Amino acid sequence: MKKMNIMVIFGGKSGEHEISLISAASILRAMDKNKYNIITIGITKKGIWKLYEGPIDEIENGNWEEIADRAERKEGFKNRMSLLPTGEDNGIVTLSNGKTEKIDVIFPVLHGPFGEDGTIQGLFEMMNIPYVGAGVLASSVAMDKGIAKKLLQADGIPQAKYDVIRFKQYKQDKTGIIEKIEDYFEYPVFIKPANMGSSVGITKAHNRKELKGAIELAGEHDRKIVIEENIGGREIECAVLGNDDPIASLPAEIIPTAEFYDYHDKYIAGTTRFVVPADLPEDTTEKVRDTAIKVYKLLDCTGLARVDFFIEDGTDRILLNEVNTMPGFTKISMYPKMMDVTGIKYEDLIDRLIALAIERFNERN
Ligand SMILES: Nc1ncnc2c1ncn2[C@@H]1O[C@H](COP(=O)(O)OP(=O)(O)O)[C@@H](O)[C@H]1O
Ligand SMILES: [Mg+2]
Structure with a gap:
């Protein structure tokens, strides 16, 4: 049987970059090399895509980027890749080392914004390539x-009792919003950025002072903030x-x-x-x-x-x-x-x- 070409994508721009590296290394070790021909693409924290052909261990410890860069210098190519929505050649990917590959399935091992939120899934839809996991809508919702x-x-x-506010709204009327929250909820309350993961930006606020700090913190991560009763x-x-x-x-x-x-x-x-x-x-x-x-x-x-x-x-x-x-x-x-x-x-x-x-x-x- 012909091996399937699987593109595993790891890293990414989100705060969960490191978790993605560990998940991806684990998946790559377990994938059956008799069944799958694996192409690995790392996305740097800045969002640059790089073809990576080094050892799996170096993904996990974060050295992959340096290795990809070294290969780029040595071989004199820009170590990047492009996805081409080329109609007939669905799923064809041009790697900037000159190689062209037909990708059968993409496995985006990415957590958080720009990986788990429907954005990259939209790109795969445009490319017409099958991909692992939820589609655009389910991912973003x-x-x-x-x-x-x-x-x-x-x-x-x-679900827990909740409300959603906009950080801008809060900045315009801090007292009004705080009073509204205090009318509707008992302390402690959970304050969360709407779009995050890994508990980043989340606070359990026990009083007004903590509530204010919590909203400011969540506001650093998202324009929308979720307030929840403590369960x-x-x-x-x-x-x-x-x-x-x-x-x-x-x-x-x-x-x-x-x-x-x-x-x-x-x-x-x-x-x-x-x-x-x-x-x-x-x-x-x-x-x-x-x-x-x-x-x-x-x-x-x-x-x-x-x-x-x-x-x-x-x-x-x-x-x-x-x-x-x-x-x-x-x-x-x-x-x-x-x-x-x-x-x-x-x-x-x-x-x-x-x-x-x-x-x-x-x-x-
Ligand atoms: N309403 C709540 N009541 C009690 N604990 C909560 C509540 N919401 C979140 N937590 C605590 O905060 C953690 C992180 O919140 P969660 O909504 O799961 O965010 P994340 O997407 O970052 O994992 C939860 O695992 C839980 O321990
Ligand atoms: Mg959680």
Whole structure:
């Protein structure tokens, strides 16, 4: 059988660049080299695309860029690439080393803005190349916490009480906005930039002073800010895989050591506990899985997504927190671990994602 040409794209302009490098290295190691001919493209933090042909380990530790640059100098070509929407030659990519490749599937292993938010997906649509994961709409809706909440609310998905403000509005009328928030919410409240990830720019504000600081901080990351009531409870996640008939994994639980699962707790402290699968009553497990699938379909997700919930102390309400269309994907990340305990091994997961990308593409054409 002819090998498939898979283009794996990693890095990117978002604050989650480093997470992408680790996810991509893990995926590249696991991909079956007998089945796939792999072309790797790194996107620098500045947004420059570079063809990368060096060792996988050097992606993870960030040295890939220097190696790509060295190859560029040595071989005397501009180490970049172009995607050509050439009609008949769909999926043809010209690498600036003179080579032209027909790409069968693109695997964008990118998290956050410009990777997970529909922008690069739009580029792939224009190119007419199948790609792993959610399409333009699902990607962008899931990325925008304000829009996602509003859409899911319309469909009756239980969520924390929330509101959305514009940072500009706040700057014009600070007192008015603060008073409105205090009328509607009890402290503590969560303040989040609408379009971010990795807990960047998120604050749990306990009083007016912290609230002001929190809004200023969120405003550095986005023009739109989401305010949420604090949910005291357990953090439960569920992995979903598929296109029209998705399956949901056994859920898992995250037990942060900080007051909430903030950036430090996620990536630096290393003290968070992960319980996979989560210790939940059977009916709760089933309800989480059903809701995860419902949410996935409502947002029109394809490929994969991790759907995150809270289970509220006292009431046991299952509240949706957020949907991640390109969740962390190292071998020990939550998404692969949840799929693993559900019976889908990491290597099989990658094969399935590639097959789902082709299935979706064929159905749309
Ligand atoms: N309404 C809330 N109540 C309690 N904790 C919350 C709430 N919203 C967020 N958190 C905490 O903040 C973390 C990050 O928030 P989240 O909305 O998941 O943003 P991100 O997209 O950055 O992961 C969550 O994992 C959770 O620990
Ligand atoms: Mg989250």
